[in-house]
Amino acid sequence: MAKKSKVLPRVLVVDDEPDLADLLELTLLKMGLAVETANGVIAAKALIDKQHFDLCLTDMRMPDGEGLDLVRYIQSKGLDLPIAVITAYGNTENAVAALKAGAFDYLAKPVALEQLRALVKSALKIEATPAVKAARRDRPLLGDSPALQHALVLIEKLARNQAPVYVTGESGSGKERAARTIHSCSSRADQPFIAVNCGAIPENLMESEFFGYRKGAFTGAQEDREGFFQAAHGGTLFLDEVADLPLLMQVKLLRAIQERKVRKVGGVQEEDVDVRIISATHQNLSRCVEAGRFRQDLYYRLNVIELKMPALREMGNDVLLIAQFLVEDIAARHGMPVLAFTAAAKDALCRYDFPGNVRELENLLERAMALADGQQIDIDDLQLQHASGDKAEAVAANLGDTYPLQDYLDRVEKVAIIAALDKTGFNRTQAAKLLGVTFRSLRYRLERLGITQDE
Structure with missing residues (x-):
């Protein structure tokens, strides 16, 4: 029996400059994609009418029209075809106009191939490696409540771009899990995700932990070592409890983010780093700025897009869905049978406020499964001592x-x-x-x- 050939994603490249069109075509072919080229808007429209494409890359200005014309044409036909435009360097007005017209994204000339590859992967959602698939299944964000669905919709949008994200929410509400989900669904999914608890690093070690150090830089530095930025190169750096950073470290972090360069402790040369920054804290960061405990310029660098993770008490009956998932997970990890909840236990879980959110829920379920007698978890096993109290x-x-x-x-x-x-x-x-x-x-x-x- 003949093996069925795999259908390659098809990309339409529209550009009247032969050199750029050839460069784009070669890059896309190396990514394992099928490519068609058109030298103008009219030719592109004719191809779109006859063939199916999964992505369109178009120059902005061509002799017979503009890339915006093509964007509007695709929108008017109701095609599920993401389109990205290529604009002249520094021409942000055209880029914004293209996005408002319905473009998926844009590239600036001269086209950076790494940026092009990232955009294409994001647009086509190219199949991830088994390791990435496993990461996406690991402890998902579960729930049907409006509060969580709003967060999930925003997470999906954030995964498609590279802007810094600031995740807010109470302790235990899943801020790191949200950051991991953004990373694993993005074009950086096959690159490292480095999570850093800023409040857990001694102040005198912060610079060397973040930026690395050279051999002999200080007592005990017996060899060169990379920092968090170098470890996350190409991927995502998650700064948890970022409000706990001391002011001096905030200055150095701001420069690293702005310049996209870091210098190791004891080093002379700066190194280029390509990381996406996602930060989080349970504190009110704007209030920290007002109190002089957090730099305003760094705040604006980190808080480009804010993602609020809902507290568990805001998610209604989602608590039962999450509880069931956690019970199955705990049972699998400890080789225990999966226990069901009694009606009284379910009612108590729905009425409890969960000030510690999902982290508290997991903790009490671990305890309940250890205490449960039989095949069910009852209200007494949960030990919700505050459920009816103040x-x-x-x-x-x-x-x-x-x-x-x-x-x-x-x-x-x-x-x-x-x-x-x-x-x-x-x-x-x-x-x-x-x-x-x-x-x-x-x-x-x-x-x-x-x-x-x-x-």
Whole structure:
């Protein structure tokens, strides 16, 4: 029986400059793609009418029209054909116009081949390696709630570009998992993902950990060593708890991000580094800027696009879906049978606030499976001691003493306000009476803490 040949993705290259068209065609052929070329807009439209393409790369200005004409033509026909335009260097107006017209992305001349390859991989979603597939299946972001679906839609969009991402959310809400998902679905998926907890590195070691060092740079430096930036070259560097960076290190990090170069401790020459930066913190970073604990210029570099991960209590019945996944995962890791939940246990999980979010849920399920007697997890096995108690005490029990005082008080205050609003059906007048504050005072607190009816 003859082996069925694999159908290659087809790319249409539209350019009236033979040298550039040849370069693009050669690069795409080396990537294992089928390529057709057209020397202008009219010829391109004729090919699009006759053949199927998976991607179109077009120059912006040609003798018989513009790349924007082709973008609009494809949009008018309702074709599922991503198109990227090639613009003159520094011509951002054309690039923005192309994106608004419906282009997938753009490239600036002279075309950088690495950037071209990354764009093509992202547009075609070229099949990932088995290792990448496994990473995508590992601990997925589960749930059907509007809060999570909103985050997932944004994650999908973020995976298609290279802009820095700032992930916000409470401790245990899945910020690192979101960063890994962005990476594994991006064109950098087959390159390293390096996660760094900025709060866990001693201040005197930060520079050498981030940028590496040369042999003899200090006592104990017996050989050259790479830092986090070099290790993440070509991939993604995830800076968790970025608010914990000392100010001096913030200056050095800002320069590395701006210049895309780093210098090892004890070194003379700078090295080029290509990393995508994703940062996260449970703290309010803008408040850290106001307090002088975080540089405003670095804040704007990191916070190009913000992704908010919802707290578990905002995800409704998703808690049961996540709990079932975690039970199966725990059972597989420990060689235990998969236990079901009783109706009472399910109800208790749905009513509990989970101040520690998914991390807390996993911890209590580990304990519940160890304590369960039989084939089911009952409400007593969960040991939700705060489920019917004071919500502020529940938060306090899970915060420990690691938070700055103001952030701690804001968290407790926010939980109390949300509880009052839930009890009154978001009637702010009644909630204010319940809390013992004036309506104006409650309105001020709602604005300051960013509480909306979607909470």
